[in-house]
Amino acid sequence: MTAPLPNLTKNQSLVFETLAEAGAPLSAYTILDQLREHGFRAPLQVYRALDKLLERGLIHRLESLNAFVACQHKHSHGHQGATVFVICGTCGDVNELHDQVINDQIMRRAVEQKFQVESAMVELRGRCSGCAD
Amino acid sequence: MTAPLPNLTKNQSLVFETLAEAGAPLSAYTILDQLREHGFRAPLQVYRALDKLLERGLIHRLESLNAFVACQHKHSHGHQGATVFVICGTCGDVNELHDQVINDQIMRRAVEQKFQVESAMVELRGRCSGCAD
DNA sequence: GTCGATATGTTATGACATTACATCATATTT
DNA sequence: AAATATGATGTAATGTCATAACATATCGAC
Numbered sequence: 001m002t003a004p005l006p007n008l009t010k011n012q013s014l015v016f017e018t019l020a021e022a023g024a025p026l027s028a029y030t031i032l033d034q035l036r037e038h039g040f041r042a043p044l045q046v047y048r049a050l051d052k053l054l055e056r057g058l059i060h061r062l063e064s065l066n067a068f069v070a071c072q073h074k075h076s077h078g079h080q081g082a083t084v085f086v087i088c089g090t091c092g093d094v095n096e097l098h099d100q101v102i103n104d105q106i107m108r109r110a111v112e113q114k115f116q117v118e119s120a121m122v123e124l125r126g127r128c129s130g131c132a133d
Numbered sequence: 134m135t136a137p138l139p140n141l142t143k144n145q146s147l148v149f150e151t152l153a154e155a156g157a158p159l160s161a162y163t164i165l166d167q168l169r170e171h172g173f174r175a176p177l178q179v180y181r182a183l184d185k186l187l188e189r190g191l192i193h194r195l196e197s198l199n200a201f202v203a204c205q206h207k208h209s210h211g212h213q214g215a216t217v218f219v220i221c222g223t224c225g226d227v228n229e230l231h232d233q234v235i236n237d238q239i240m241r242r243a244v245e246q247k248f249q250v251e252s253a254m255v256e257l258r259g260r261c262s263g264c265a266d
Numbered sequence: 267g268t269c270g271a272t273a274t275g276t277t278a279t280g281a282c283a284t285t286a287c288a289t290c291a292t293a294t295t296t
Numbered sequence: 297a298a299a300t301a302t303g304a305t306g307t308a309a310t311g312t313c314a315t316a317a318c319a320t321a322t323c324g325a326c
Contacts, residue, residue: 063196086248101238114262115219122255129247
């Protein structure tokens with residue numbers, strides 16, 4: 001069942017490594033700037049790699065930040081359902097969690113409406129414990 | 134035209150009416166185009182009005198669409214917590230709902246992490262019953 | 267009327283993302 | 297081997313979303 005996924009291409013690897021090493025959300029243009037020394041010249045080189053990485057679940061897009069992060073859960077490709085992102089607006093730290101209660105309730109409400117969920121996003125903005133007043 | 138709400142300025146009323154009549158998400162620039170005949174000339178006129186309307190809870194921002202919708206719940210200004218948006222990618226229809234279970238669970242998880250939630254977004258993308266295969 | 271706060275008008279710029287087209291690499295078919 | 301198909305890449309141009317900076321106007325409190 002677990003057929004090994006094909007290797008990442010050079011550009012995909014570069015983009016993924018950049019995100020993984022940052023350990024924080026980066027915009028596509030920030031990634032571009034960091035990869036200029038590796039020959040990147042245009043936004044599309046980044047966006048194309050990001051698209052493939054998103055497809056494979058290796059990274060996530062933070063809609064409220066227009067930014068991308070490496071997935072924190074190494075073996076979560078099988079994970080179905082919503083990912084909850086907890087985003088500190090002060091230090092920029094992002095935590096990713098998967099919550100079964102939220103997930104189940106989302107699906108319950110969707111079924112009520114006969115709505116077929118293709119993707120679900122939950123993003124919390126606020127202050128982490130380290131940045132509290 | 135429905136009657137403008139009290140305490141809204143002229144620009145705020147125009148923007149709100151545009152959204153309310155559309156009954157669907159509009160981008161700031163779409164609103165701008167629709168209000169050119171009323172004297173709007175620049176994006177900032179729209180964004181400033183949108184900011185005030187967001188503050189008052191009369192409209193919502195859909196992060197995954199970079200668009201705005203009038204709040205569907207006329208008397209929900211006191212409503213605390215997450216709003217769930219159910220967005221059909223085919224017909225563009227958007228439904229807004231408030232779910233106490235999701236809300237409570239979000240707050241429970243936030244408290245666990247000592248995270249102070251300032252805002253929460255939940256957006257479901259998929260297909261509505263009318264657009265199902 | 268003066269002052270302070272808020273709203274508005276305008277230009278320019280910054281930030282995020284895609285279209286369109288050309289080229290290159292690799293694998294499969296004939 | 298040549299032809300073909302597919303996917304990745306390179307590049308320029310453009311499209312879309314949002315804010316900075318500065319000037320002017322409106323309105324209420326005093």
